[in-house]
Amino acid sequence: MRIEFFKMTGAGNDFIMFDNRDGKIKNPVELARWVCDRHFGVGADGIILIEKSETADFKMVYYNSDGSFGGMCGNGGRCVAKLAYMLGIAKEKMKFEANKKLYFAEIIDDEKVKLYLPNPRKREFNLKLKLDKKFFKAHFVDSGAPHLVVFTDENGIKNIEKININNLGKKLRFHPRFKHGTNVNFVSIIAEDTIRMRTYERGVEGETLACGTGSVASVIASVEKKKYKNSRQGENFKR
Ligand SMILES: N[C@H](CCC[C@H](N)C(=O)O)C(=O)O
Incomplete structure (x- = not known):
């Protein structure tokens, strides 16, 4: 065929x-x-x-x-x-x-x-997830796909580039708290209107280069937790 x-x-x-x-x-x-x-x-x-x-x-x-x-x-x-x-x-x-x-x-x-994308209704902030005798602070937003947002500064992670996403991301992705599993986004605050995000994707079972619903979930968590300006600057974003 x-x-x-x-x-x-x-x-x-x-x-x-x-x-x-x-x-x-x-x-x-x-x-x-x-x-x-x-x-x-x-x-x-x-x-x-x-x-x-x-x-x-x-x-x-x-x-x-x-x-x-x-x-x-x-x-x-x-x-x-x-x-x-x-x-x-x-x-x-x-x-x-x-x-x-x-x-x-x-x-x-x-x-x-x-x-x-419609405004995600399912949001759970300030979760504490136990993993390898350590607690991770994370936030959950379902923006069409289930997403966990893990801020580096809330978890004592100094450099987002050094995270072994395929190891740590995978453990959180399979955390028993999420019945159907979850995608996992690690997020660092770069500036008042800029975040850096790295995503472990459920179903790809590894890091992907970008994630749309993950970005939306990360921005929602950033606005909520970091008192970000709810800016519309992205509309004028140029490469
Ligand atoms: N990369 C996608 C999300 C994929 C979610 C999928 N991996 C799942 O939830 O199983 C995006 O740009 O929104």
Whole structure:
């Protein structure tokens, strides 16, 4: 069987995407594991299927590289919006369904796609998580995907670049407090309006280069805990 695919990256978080409106992909779990392999496949953090929707322009169905169902993905949402626009499935302003929720996206120009995420309701601040006889202070925000935010300064970590994400991140990701597991973001305050974040992703089971819903969760925790300015500066951000 021949299946056309598209590869895109959102800030380094990369995805292989398929137009599955005809339903010809029947085993996405196996497909994700195979094509996401960076040596024996194409290589990506996950796959995204565009499927038919009754309530929106299309449905985004997202699987992590290990084949687990991913729910919502911020970077993937921007990529799939662009693909849907390129394929003529949606216009510049669109709405799509993902994990039974509705999202709005807007194509700004060739390089920019804006994605509107609803305000996360599930937030739990000041958790104390026991790990290897030590307590970690962390905050939990579900921004479409479950995210733990671990501030380096609240946990005596001096240099975020030196954290062994694939070790410490993994332990927190599997902490029994989270029944379905969680993504884990380590965050350092850089300036009044800038944070540095490194993410361990559930389902990729390793550090990824960027995470959209993780960024949103980290900013929410920063505004709450660090009294950040709730600034809209990001809108004018230029590379
Ligand atoms: N990278 C994604 C989030 C993936 C979450 C997924 N790994 C899970 O919760 O299983 C993003 O840009 O929002």
